[in-house]
Amino acid sequence: MSKPDFISMSRTELRNYILEHREDEEAFQIYIDRFKSDKSEIFPAPQTIDDLTNFPELQRQHQQKPNQG
Numbered sequence: 001m002s003k004p005d006f007i008s009m010s011r012t013e014l015r016n017y018i019l020e021h022r023e024d025e026e027a028f029q030i031y032i033d034r035f036k037s038d039k040s041e042i043f044p045a046p047q048t049i050d051d052l053t054n055f056p057e058l059q060r061q062h063q064q065k066p067n068q069g
Contacts (some may be wrong), residue, residue, distance in 0.1 A: 006030045 014031050
């Protein structure tokens, strides 16, 4: 059985694959590398309840982006 092309998978597809194939170390390492990538967006954790007021807007912006993984 041949392995899927992990590089061309979106992050969501790769995550789902890993959840179904937890023993696949190669897929897991590629997934981890994507989080270390310079392209990964990192959002600061909310410090107060008031910080969450912008959540709907941030979620909308994220959903409008092309699926980059």
